Amino acid sequence: MRTDTPTVIGLDDYRPSDHLADTIHLDILLHPTATRIVAETAFRPNPAGRPGAPLVLDGDELRLCGIELDGQPLPAEAFEASPQGLTVLAPPQRPFRLRVVTEVDPTANTKLMGLYRSGGIYCTQCEADGFRRITYALDRPDVLSVYTTRIEADESEAPTLLGNGNPGEAGAIPGTGRHFAIWHDPFPKPGYLFAVVGGRLGKVSKPFTTMSGRPVEIAVHVEPGKEPRAEYALDALERSMRWDEEVFAREYDLDVFNVVAVSDFNMGAMENKGLNIFNDKYVLASPETATDSDYANIEAVIAHEYFHNWTGNRITCRDWFQLCLKEGLTVFRDQEFSSDQRSRAVHRIGEVRTLRARQFTEDAGPLAHPVRPNQFREINNFYTATVYEKGAEIVRMLKTLLGEADFAAGMTRFFETCDGTAATVEDFLDAFAAVSGRDLSDFARWYVQSGTPVVTVRTEYDPAQARYRIDLTQETPPTPGQAEKGPLVLPVALGLVSPTGAAIAADCADLRPDGVHVMAGSRASLIFENVRERPVPSLFRGFSAPVKLRLDLGDDDLLALLEHDSDPFNRWQAAQMVAMRLLVGQATSESGTPVEASLLRLALALGRVLVVESERDPAFAALLLSLPSETEIAQEIGSDVDPDAVHRAWLAARGTIGTVLAADLAAIRAATEPDGAYSPDAASAGRRALRNVALDLLASADPAFGEREADRQLAAAGNMTDRLAALAVLSRIPGDTRERALARFAEDFAGEPLVLDKWFGIQAAIPEPGTLDRIHGLTSHPAFSFTNPNRVRALVGSLALANPTQFHRADGAGYAFLADIVLMLNGSNPQVAARLLTAFSTWRTVEPGRRANAESQLKRIAREQNLSPDVSDIVARSLSEA
Ligand code: BES
Ligand code: ZN
Secondary structure: OOOOOOOOEEHHHOOOOOEEEEEEEEEEEOOOOOEEEEEEEEEEEOOOOOOOOOEEEEOOOOEEEEEEEOOEEOOHHHEEEEOOEEEEOOOOOOOEEEEEEEEEOOOOOOOOOEEEEEOOEEEEEOOOOOHHHOOOEOOOOOOOEEEEEEEEEEOOOOOEEEEOOEEEEEEEEOOOOEEEEEEEEEEEEOHHHOOEEEEOOEEEEEEEEOOOOOEEEEEEEEOOOOHHHHHHHHHHHHHHHHHHHHHHOOOOOOOEEEEEEEOOOOOOEEOOOOEEEEEHHHOOOOOOOOOHHHHHHHHHHHHHHHHOOOEOOOEEEOOHHHHHHHHHHHHHHHHHHHHHHOOHHHHHHHHHHHHHHHHHHHHOOOOOOOOOOOEEOOHHHHOOHHHHHHHHHHHHHHHHHHHHHHHHHHHHHHHHHHOOOEEOHHHHHHHHHHHHOOOOOOOOHHHHOOOOOEEEEEEEEEOOOOEEEEEEEEEOOOEOOEOOOOOOOEEEEOEEEOOOOOEEOOEOOOOOOOOEEEEOOOEEEEEEEOOOOOOEEEOOOOOOOOOEEEEOOOHHHHHHHHHHOOOHHHHHHHHHHHHHHHHHHHHHOOOOOOOHHHHHHHHHHHHHHHHHHHHHOHHHHHHHOOOOOHHHHHHHHOOOEOHHHHHHHHHHHHHHHHHHOHHHHHHHHHHOOOOOOOOOOHHHHHHHHHHHHHHHHHHHHOHHHHHHHHHHHHHHOOOHHHHHHHHHHHHOOOOHHHHHHHHHHHHHOOOOHHHHHHHHHHHHOOOOOOHHHHHHHHOOOOOOOOOOHHHHHHHHHHHHHHOHHHHOOOOOHHHHHHHHHHHHHHHHOHHHHHHHHHHHHHHHHEOHHHHHHHHHHHHHHHHOOOOOHHHHHHHHHHHOOO
């Protein structure tokens, strides 16, 4: 382990590699504890590098077993080797071949980076810097090589051998019980996209013909016996491939496309060229074991990794500072895909909820950073909501600014000019500037400035002149290392709505025909003429820019938007704003503000809207009924937060809404009784979502009724969605029924780790003082393991991220528990440890008592010897003052 203070890497320090590696031949001799890797690389000096420079190869925990240069053993004085690197001191000033033999122990690899074993399957994870854990290499994204991989293994242990690219020669090695397979990937790629898999796997596959008529075999490989659960992923893959052809004219480029599901995986999934490796929770689905959201996630993650084939693989990143170039853009693409497959408005609301809960929180705390950071100590800590989600919002704003046609032309130009290269954010923006003739230099500030802009709105109506005026100002609060902020280019999609529902034409010189005003400075004034009645403004329709909105509208105006706006996102948003206002009032007032009247008006308005929406779009209706989360409320309060007060306000509001709407909710439940077989399609899922939100609210209003009804649903449920929704409701109603239901569920799904994760998660999220003890107990459950990231996230992650009152316990026990786990995982799996640790990032916003407890736990972690770079980076930034 690296124990020294990790060095800071800066964007400005970029310089091209001194050497290039044109081809790499790998021979991988799989063995559980002693896998040998023979790597033969064709190096040459980079014309753009420093002449005569030593060849400096990266390594990480490697054992060097042999080294030859152009067929001759390299004398000891010609190189320096350690587990962390290999330097050839005076390499030839011409092309040369280096043959390096290393040995690694995949079974002992608990970090799940490089080559490791998951449930007996050999697999790899090389992004961001895991390739150097397999062999010494120029492990940087701008060194692209053509790979040929020979994999050899015991035939009985690993009947399936997969690599990047296209399959070549394969066969038995007579008399040894071993066999081999050779894979060749013709597309030059960086080492982070390298992958191999070996193991006993079942598969489902089908032929796919690309738009130009090329045949491809697409396949999903899973644990034998689980093949039926891979069908949905295969179907999603096929739909993704077709969609990328239709929408972006991107065609697949190899003869095969393989997806492999493994149980132990640090992240969600990985886009290795032609060989995507997935966390099995984003592949395996059956109605009995997966919920509607699992199906939706599988569809999105399959699409995301597939879309990387163009945005990430064919065009990769020059350096890791450009991560958003592939991740933000690919998230945008997978969001567009999911919106086309499902309801666009419903999907948009979901995207914004995650953005607000995760990215806004990050942007408001000590870990805030620009979408393109300018320095890092540990790149693994920059796969963040900011790079991903805000990165996707920037691409969406670009589309709004340029319009469909120029955006499409810009994408095409980007694909054409950058194909086969390691590109930068500038290259991306240049493509759009070139096709549109626009100067995007102001817009580019979105990539370099951190923090969430706050847009304040003042409105004024002059009936005598029939004139309406909207004044907008924007301001971005300071973030760590960035005190001064400039104005951002904001596409403001807007319209005017009559409080009575009539349409009002927006006669405004500063509005484009599509209803977008482009705000480029810190303030803007929009004047509307011929406005005959006082309008209500509907601003940032569809969440056209990722900002916080401060609006001078009263509840009545907001409720008018809820009822009459033509923009579904803003209808939902209006209800959220009314709810947020009263929740914040309730959670922060000492005496308890009289919010009942306001809450009643909201509930009644929701009731009116529901009459239509529960039929028209049940998924949308379900979202209307979902209050802002405790995380969002806490963030809105911003400082001295008392999580218990937030929770009480949240509970009370739900109780009131459930009581006021009891009859409507009961009617909804009656009208949405499940009929027929389960189907994961969006319409059926929407009905289930509405039905289950109704149950949740009814239970908040009347726990005794809720307990009976949830127990009944649990017994009758024919699918995991309804079952889990019922169990979640029961989990918040203490008593025997709950404990029996939990015990029964564990018995029913004893052999299903992914289902037990849901069970761990529900229990870890119970907002009661007994929960920490319960979690402690569950760490000894036979199905729990600290070596499996999914288990850890289900149990510990749910406490930290989905249980505000118990994580932020006033006595500090929640913080101490998380700190213990972080320290335990620091050595075995630093990436998982560092991610859990980010839950502390809101520590400065809680009230002083909790703040002191959190700080002392962070300091305890910081004092620890042998901190991994991952954990040390997060803890240092979390504690830093500026
Ligand atoms: N390239 C990433 C996987 C990755 C993340 C590798 C971090 C190394 C470090 C992959 O494309 C990805 O983004 N996966 C996401 C899921 C996706 C749908 C946003 C993940 O793993 O969470
Ligand atoms: Zn990605």
